[in-house]
Amino acid sequence: MELSQFQIHQFSIPLLDPMWLFCKSLLVVVLLLLTGTSAANAAFPSDNISHSYSSFGPENRNDFNFSADANDNQGALQITPDSINTPSYILNKSGRVLLSRTFRLWYPSEAGTVIASFNSTFSVNIYRPSNTTPPGEGLAFLIAPDAHGPPPGSYGGYLGLTNSTVDGKLSNRIVAVELDTVKQFYDPDDNHIGLNINSVVSNLSASLTPLGIQIAPQGAVNYTVWISYDGVSKQMRVDMAEQGNPRPTKPVLEAELDLSHYVNQDSYMGFAASTGSPDYQLNCVLAWDLVVQDLEYGDKNKKRGNGWKLTVGVAVGVVAVAAVVLWFFSKRCWRKKKTNPSPSVLEGTLKFLPGMPREFDYKELWRATNGFDERMKLGQGGFGIVYKGVLAGEGAEIAVKRFSREDNMNSQDDFLKELTIINRLRHKHLVRLLGWCHKKGILLLVYDYMPNGSLDQHLYDGGGRPLLPWNLRVHVLSGLASSLHYLHNEYDECVVHRDIKSSNVMLDASFNARLGDFGLARVVDTGKTSYAELEVAGFPGTRGYIAPECFHTNRATRESDVFAFGALVLEVVAGRRPCCTDLPDFHLLLDWVWTLHRDGALLRAVDARLSGEFVVDEARRLLLLGLACSHPLPGERPKAASIVQILLGSVEPPSVPLFKPAFMWPVAVPFIGVADLTGASASTLNASSSGWTPPLVTSEDVVSYD
Numbered sequence: 001m002e003l004s005q006f007q008i009h010q011f012s013i014p015l016l017d018p019m020w021l022f023c024k025s026l027l028v029v030v031l032l033l034l035t036g037t038s039a040a041n042a043a044f045p046s047d048n049i050s051h052s053y054s055s056f057g058p059e060n061r062n063d064f065n066f067s068a069d070a071n072d073n074q075g076a077l078q079i080t081p082d083s084i085n086t087p088s089y090i091l092n093k094s095g096r097v098l099l100s101r102t103f104r105l106w107y108p109s110e111a112g113t114v115i116a117s118f119n120s121t122f123s124v125n126i127y128r129p130s131n132t133t134p135p136g137e138g139l140a141f142l143i144a145p146d147a148h149g150p151p152p153g154s155y156g157g158y159l160g161l162t163n164s165t166v167d168g169k170l171s172n173r174i175v176a177v178e179l180d181t182v183k184q185f186y187d188p189d190d191n192h193i194g195l196n197i198n199s200v201v202s203n204l205s206a207s208l209t210p211l212g213i214q215i216a217p218q219g220a221v222n223y224t225v226w227i228s229y230d231g232v233s234k235q236m237r238v239d240m241a242e243q244g245n246p247r248p249t250k251p252v253l254e255a256e257l258d259l260s261h262y263v264n265q266d267s268y269m270g271f272a273a274s275t276g277s278p279d280y281q282l283n284c285v286l287a288w289d290l291v292v293q294d295l296e297y298g299d300k301n302k303k304r305g306n307g308w309k310l311t312v313g314v315a316v317g318v319v320a321v322a323a324v325v326l327w328f329f330s331k332r333c334w335r336k337k338k339t340n341p342s343p344s345v346l347e348g349t350l351k352f353l354p355g356m357p358r359e360f361d362y363k364e365l366w367r368a369t370n371g372f373d374e375r376m377k378l379g380q381g382g383f384g385i386v387y388k389g390v391l392a393g394e395g396a397e398i399a400v401k402r403f404s405r406e407d408n409m410n411s412q413d414d415f416l417k418e419l420t421i422i423n424r425l426r427h428k429h430l431v432r433l434l435g436w437c438h439k440k441g442i443l444l445l446v447y448d449y450m451p452n453g454s455l456d457q458h459l460y461d462g463g464g465r466p467l468l469p470w471n472l473r474v475h476v477l478s479g480l481a482s483s484l485h486y487l488h489n490e491y492d493e494c495v496v497h498r499d500i501k502s503s504n505v506m507l508d509a510s511f512n513a514r515l516g517d518f519g520l521a522r523v524v525d526t527g528k529t530s531y532a533e534l535e536v537a538g539f540p541g542t543r544g545y546i547a548p549e550c551f552h553t554n555r556a557t558r559e560s561d562v563f564a565f566g567a568l569v570l571e572v573v574a575g576r577r578p579c580c581t582d583l584p585d586f587h588l589l590l591d592w593v594w595t596l597h598r599d600g601a602l603l604r605a606v607d608a609r610l611s612g613e614f615v616v617d618e619a620r621r622l623l624l625l626g627l628a629c630s631h632p633l634p635g636e637r638p639k640a641a642s643i644v645q646i647l648l649g650s651v652e653p654p655s656v657p658l659f660k661p662a663f664m665w666p667v668a669v670p671f672i673g674v675a676d677l678t679g680a681s682a683s684t685l686n687a688s689s690s691g692w693t694p695p696l697v698t699s700e701d702v703v704s705y706d
């Protein structure tokens with residue numbers, strides 16, 4: 001769906017030209033013929049591509065690309081030099097031999113990515129020429145993006161796969177199964193099989209020693225290695241046995257692997273190997289049997305002529321022509337009526353944004369996200385879906401937010417709001433905007449990818465991530481406080497975020513907090529303290545983080561941001577969601593913590609899963625800060641500047657009344673103008689305004705929204 005939509009939109013020649021109309025119809029017919037026939041083919045078993053070699057030599061040399069130091073000799077592929085008599089020539093070498101053709105290993109489809117299955121069975125003789133020096137380094141079956149030789153510097157532990165510069169980079173686009181004969185610090189031993197993704201550090205490895213296999217024993221032994229990959233179950237299985245023996249029933253290594261995430265759609269297959277110094281070995285491949293499922297089978301088959309399929313295709317095509325003609329005429333009428341071509345207004349605005357980051361090509365982002373693949377989805381919010389992406393070439397990891405709303409105008413609105421706000425903000429605790437893309441109604445924003453996901457994933461069961469330890473919780477909250485301070489006070493206009501919550505706090509590789517999702521943020525004119533809002537559907541935001549006054553005012557203020565921050569502080573310390581927790585008598589986490597505070601048992605609120613591993617004084621400060629920020633009266637809440645100081649430890653947290661004060665509307669005391677309430681002054685003010693009333697009106701009564 002996505003693809004054809006995109007292809008059609010590639011052309012923007014005037015619609016009224018009859019020649020163009022004709023060409024376009026033709027194009028659509030061709031497209032539909034293609035989809036019509038390939039859909040028909042899907043029901044048929046696909047063919048396989050086979051390459052079978054029982055020996056190697058001049059008769060099949062042209063099938064392969066040999067790197068400089070690789071060769072075919074004595075009926076075998078010598079992936080590294082085989083000059084036994086001159087060991088110095090063998091040392092520190094790396095090589096590759098790859099079939100000089102590509103295999104289509106996956107393609108995106110509406111029903112999900114289709115991945116090719118394959119079997120690669122080969123026999124090797126990894127020969128240790130010297131009984132005095134140990135063997136080194138290893139040989140690997142390799143899936144690579146090109147047929148070039150190994151990168152420079154890939155000898156030794158790099159196995160002809162990577163080098164010290166590129167190891168581990170997603171842009172390598174390689175997957176390999178290594179037979180490793182040298183133990184590096186990351187290896188289990190000097191005799192193992194490993195599955196390697198873009199790196200020589202295996203994602204999974206298994207020692208062969210318990211199976212009685214020695215890859216490079218004293219004296220030559222030929223081994224057979226079976227690698228099976230099933231593109232449907234995404235399972236890889238590797239077996240190894242002495243040549244002549246049947247395939248063992250118990251695998252050496254089994255792994256779940258989605259090849260489409262790591263290798264190019266059209267990839268090369270073959271072998272890589274290296275030697276070290278003083279350790280060396282001969283890396284010989286004696287025979288190879290490769291069967292790869294042919295994903296392009298349907299297309300080829302069509303050319304051979306498949307009568308009834310073609311008929312179906314033509315029928316579909318005829319219907320399509322009619323549809324297309326109708327579509328064009330309706331579109332033409334619609335165009336005429338339309339007075340305000342909003343896309344160009346949008347583009348105009350984008351072009352003139354100050355310091356605008358780069359504009360991305362839609363195609364580039366489409367490719368980076370694997371066609372907005374469901375499995376690349378990082379999250380979903382009210383304003384769109386966020387996908388992970390990898391930029392081809394650069395290999396940079398990105399997060400792509402795709403705006404989606406039922407009606408396009410609102411979506412554009414959201415897009416522009418977020419873009420204009422975050423574009424101008426620069427702070428190390430805000431998610432960085434890299435660029436944008438607007439392509440015929442599809443709106444995309446591109447951000448730095450945050451490898452550690454969002455904060456909530458580390459507090460609750462988030463895909464098996466370990467529980468966030470105490471020191472990181474404090475670290476995250478400190479970072480967040482500084483970003484809040486920046487938004488409220490340091491940036492030249494005051495920005496209220498309006499949707500501070502744990503799922504909008506992203507964590508970078510070093511667990512620094514990065515506040516994200518500026519979909520709701522608004523610039524507040526300096527001078528005014530809030531942004532008047534006309535939201536029909538009630539106050540935007542997330543339950544448990546919304547300050548009580550917002551239900552009355554429908555206005556976001558710095559104080560309501562601070563309330564949300566307070567809810568977040570309590571959440572991070574307690575490891576419980578601010579709203580609708582599993583606490584028996586409390587709807588809001590806040591009310592529970594306040595009760596514990598009254599009972600002098602504040603520290604009982606600390607996340608029990610930490611098993612007592614936290615700093616008591618820090619926990620107490622944070623809980624008091626969280627309560628102070630959650631004060632029902634907006635003017636009583638600390639300001640971002642004092643929050644930063646409290647988190648630094650340079651200022652004591654405000655003293656918090658033992659009973660949660662009642663929320664009163666309208667707010668009795670004019671708080672605007674009261675600068676930086678801290679400690680004593682806050683509670684004095686509180687005492688005068690609410691008289692420390694026990695909670696007759698609980699926040700539950702007030703939170704009747706939604």
Ligand SMILES: *[C@@H]1O[C@H](CO)[C@@H](O)[C@H](O)[C@H]1NC(C)=O
Nearest residue numbers: 045046047048049117291293
């Ligand atoms: C291709 O491989 C699949 C899976 O093993 C098999 O079912 C099918 O029969 C093979 N096709 C041919 C033409 O060998």
Ligand SMILES: *[C@@H]1O[C@H](CO)[C@@H](O)[C@H](O)[C@H]1NC(C)=O
Nearest residue numbers: 088091092155156276277278
């Ligand atoms: C092989 O490479 C290592 C590390 O780069 C180096 O120390 C050693 O001298 C090299 N040996 C030879 C024979 O080039």
Ligand SMILES: *[C@@H]1O[C@H](CO)[C@@H](O)[C@H](O)[C@H]1NC(C)=O
Nearest residue numbers: 048117118119228291292293
């Ligand atoms: C690969 O081998 C396994 C086990 O023999 C077999 O089940 C599977 O169909 C094969 N796949 C292909 C693509 O030939």
Ligand SMILES: *[C@@H]1O[C@H](CO)[C@@H](O)[C@H](O)[C@H]1NC(C)=O
Nearest residue numbers: 062064065100146147148149
């Ligand atoms: C690989 O081999 C083919 C055919 O021999 C040749 O056309 C191609 O240029 C080679 N590619 C590389 C990267 O050496």
Ligand SMILES: *[C@@H]1O[C@H](CO)[C@@H](O)[C@H](O)[C@H]1NC(C)=O
Nearest residue numbers: 151152153154163164165166
């Ligand atoms: C690693 O390979 C890349 C190219 O693939 C090259 O630019 C880089 O210089 C190499 N690094 C070393 C240490 O040789």
Ligand SMILES: *[C@@H]1O[C@H](CO)[C@@H](O)[C@H](O)[C@H]1NC(C)=O
Nearest residue numbers: 168197198199201202203204
């Ligand atoms: C495993 O593979 C992934 C690729 O998804 C890579 O990013 C990661 O670093 C690998 N892990 C290890 C331990 O090598």
Ligand SMILES: *[C@@H]1O[C@H](CO)[C@@H](O)[C@H](O)[C@H]1NC(C)=O
Nearest residue numbers: 075076125220221222243286
């Ligand atoms: C290993 O394979 C080679 C080439 O196929 C063969 O000449 C040799 O005899 C084999 N060695 C053993 C020990 O089976």
